[in-house]
Amino acid sequence: MLSTLKQYFGYANFRAYQKEVIDQILDKRDCLAVMATGSGKSLCYQVPPLLLEKTAVVISPLISLMQDQVMSLKQRGIRAEFLGSAQTDGSVHTKAQTGHFHLLFMTPEKACSTPLSFWLKLLEAGICLFAVDEAHCISEWGHDFRVEYKQLDKLRDVLLEVPFVALTATATEKVRIDIINSLKMNNPYVAVGSFDRKNLFYGVKHFNRSLQFVDELVQEISKYARKAGSTIIYCTTIKDVEQIHKSLKEAGIKTGIYHGQMSSKAREESHRSFVRDELLVMVATIAFGMGIDKPNIRQVIHYGCPKSIESYYQESGRCGRDGIPSVCWLYYTRADFAKADFYCGGLRTENQRRAVMESLMAAQHYCSLTTCRRKFLLSYFGEKFSAEKCGNCDNCMVSKRERDMSKESFLLMSCIQSCEGNWGLNMPVDVLRGSRAKKILNAHFDKLPFHGLGKDYSSNWWKSLAYQLISHGYLMETFRDTYKFVRVSPKGKQYIQSARPDHQPALILPLTDEMVEDEEQQCTTGGVGELNSMATLECEQLSEAEARIFHMLLDERTKLAKSIGTAPYAVCGDQTIKKIALVRPSTKARLANIDGVNQHLVVRHGDYLLQTIRDLSQELNLSLDGGANLQTANTRKANQVPNHKKLTPAKLDAWKMWHENGLPIQKIAVFLDKIYNYML
Structure with a gap:
């Protein structure tokens, strides 16, 4: 086997x-x-x-x-x-x-x-x-x-x-x-198996949809697109796909587009170009990429929150399939969470609608987290993560500002309880901010003692606090059909009972990015952030010369793939190219012993690869078989030639087939057995 x-x-x-x-x-x-x-x-x-x-x-x-x-x-x-x-x-x-x-x-x-x-x-x-x-x-x-x-x-x-x-x-x-x-x-x-993709960095950021933000996003992608592998940008609407695609093209980045309104031929051409590394970036709706077998995708960016954790995990999982560190950023707006009617439209059964609502609420929770994102994802799929911090998500790598939010939390929970838990978040937040909308006047909520006490904070600030309280178990969300309701949990009721209007027990909570932005009055644009600040590129652990030969080999792989009409990864993966750059094998036998190199590659393209390695190594003044610590069955030097006089013809043929052609021992034995039996 x-x-x-x-x-x-x-x-x-x-x-x-x-x-x-x-x-x-x-x-x-x-x-x-x-x-x-x-x-x-x-x-x-x-x-x-x-x-x-x-x-x-x-x-x-x-x-x-x-x-x-x-x-x-x-x-x-x-x-x-x-x-x-x-x-x-x-x-x-x-x-x-x-x-x-x-x-x-x-x-x-x-x-x-x-x-x-x-x-x-x-x-x-x-x-x-x-x-x-x-x-x-x-x-x-x-x-x-x-x-x-x-x-x-x-x-x-x-x-x-x-x-x-x-x-x-x-x-x-x-x-x-x-x-x-x-x-x-x-x-x-x-x-x-484990759902933990250790090589993936997870980051989430709130943003406001605007042309200015798209420009910032394009500028950030431009910094890394040409040197950091492929990027997929997932959008929730075709309008966003077309806008971002247009901006990236204008910035001179080789970009493809993929969505359901394109013809099947146009989608296929775009897909094929991306797989064959003819494009650096693909901007697409979720129609793109199911099961895509492209190992060197370095960034997956979500421009808008996906409809479920399963969707997000699968789409972000297209990143870094070769094990090399890669980055997953999710940008969201509060409007993304108001799409229940859209996602549930056309669903035939109550089970399907319930599944969609539960999934949407979980995705919303993920976006609002101030704790470890990896731990949340693994827990969602039933896997335990013992550490408190993974060290490879935005929340674990950047310390969140914390503050005693007891007064604000008491106000919000008391207001929700007074609204009798029959509303979503909009109603209690509007009451706190002093709204006199018809729905508030009809329900007489303008008479509540909390009316107008929270007008110093924006609606988004209060909703961010609410999701912190949900995350920490003080509030809970339920739903009926496509409508969500927020209620005070038993833990929240206990907190309210232990507090007084003029004094509440301390409740230390981290401030979300939205809350900080609101307080600093910088709500016009959410910053893009350094997309690859957490990412380690493919040439990590390579010397400068080895990094150069690695990138040269990538170029040669692309040329080879084009000449035989296939995708570069189908020739061999980035990790394998990295190992070849480190080892720089001089023979097919050494090439065959590199993990990730299959027999078909050795037989069909071995000569081409070895000649390329020799030429590039000579150009960069690098020795062959450098750093090669291959645990082969026979560890003698690659250039050591046996004494022909001491070998039988069969043994000499076997040595040549192993040393020069890189064939495995089992195949050599079967082949020679057939040949010599026939001769006898």
Whole structure:
């Protein structure tokens, strides 16, 4: 199994849970794998068909994603194809049902509409697994429910002996149970990996939508776009997408655009250009990027709050998939939280509406946090984080100003309690600020003793305080249909009872950015902040010369990828290029022993890479095999040549195949056995 992993994928060992899931699949057991983006979920369904020489059927939500995966797998020497409306090769369908492909990708719509005769022929040829990627789409409790995914259970009755494998990066306990039931899984093996993406920095900032802010954002991106890898900017509206795209283009930054109103051809071209590093920035709605297999995205920026924590975790998770430190910034306005009607529009069931409302409230809570953001995200998915601070989010890295907010908290909680908990935040805040709106006069809330006592602070200031009190358990939010209500919690009632109008127990709370901005009367524009101040770039731990050869190798990889019509990452990843820059191998054997270098790369492009390394090393006056501490089975020097007189012809052939061509020992043994048996 390890030899297959190294041969096709270039890795010496499996990551957490990969081998366990594969072993269960080989035992024909259903599996549910909940593993973070970048943790290698796809290997769980890519390795078994290579071991068993049978077809793995993979359900994937987007045609563009399937095309990317097929392209990448073909570069590794794996037989892969997709079936769908975009498939122009008429022979693929015939080859597929005879079991020709290791991996066969389909959309759920295609899988459900494919005739029974196709599945019966493929069953006869051999199916080793039926994988459902982005499996959270099955669940009504998930953040991206799709009806067509729900219909996949029909195939369970056809593929009775085939193990079903569901994979997702975002699933709470409730969603996991729904996935298992929806796919009629029988006693599945459930693997839940860590949701902690340690290399990602999380930051959140309040802002006001304006052309001035867009200009600041563009200026900040301009500083880093050309040297910090790729960037995705997610917007909540097409208008914002077009505005930011226009501003970035005018600033001379290679920028793509992607949203639902574009033609499918235009979206595909934009997607392809971004994947192939022809664009530095992609500005898009959430329609872009589901399962995108691009490891070197360095920044994900949300221009507006996502509709759920699951959406945010998945979209931000497209950042830093190669393990290199990367940055996730979220910019939000209070208006982002007033979109419940929009998000719930068209939802058919109460369960779906409840799921959307709960998700929206959680996202709002995340934006208002003054404690560790990573701890909140992990807790949301049921994972414990023992430390109080992660050291890699804005709240943990920058100390918040704290103040005794007892007087203001007492006023707000008392006002909410007097409003009898039948309103959202707008009503009590308006009462505190002295509003005489019709709704306040009709409810006689202008007669309350708190009316007008909070007029020195803005509406946003009071709402920020309210979310601090929610975060600390003094207030709680509930909802009915698409309406939110705020009430005083038992903890808050206890605080009110222990206080007097002229004296309250101390209540030390951190000031949010919004509160500080309001008090400093700088509400015109929220600052953009240093997008990459927390990020470590790819060339960390490299000397100046090594950093230069690293960037030169990246350029050469792009040229190679263009010449063979594929994406740069499909040739090899940034982390692998970094290791090559450190080692600067002189032979195919040394190249093959670098983690991340697969056999297909060595055989197809090894000569080109080695010549490039020699040329660049000579230009920069760097030695070959510098810093190479490769733990190979044989540690003799790469240029040490054996004594030909002491070797048999078979042994000499074996040495050349290992030293010059970089073939693994197992393949050499099989190959020579066939050759010499034939000669005898």
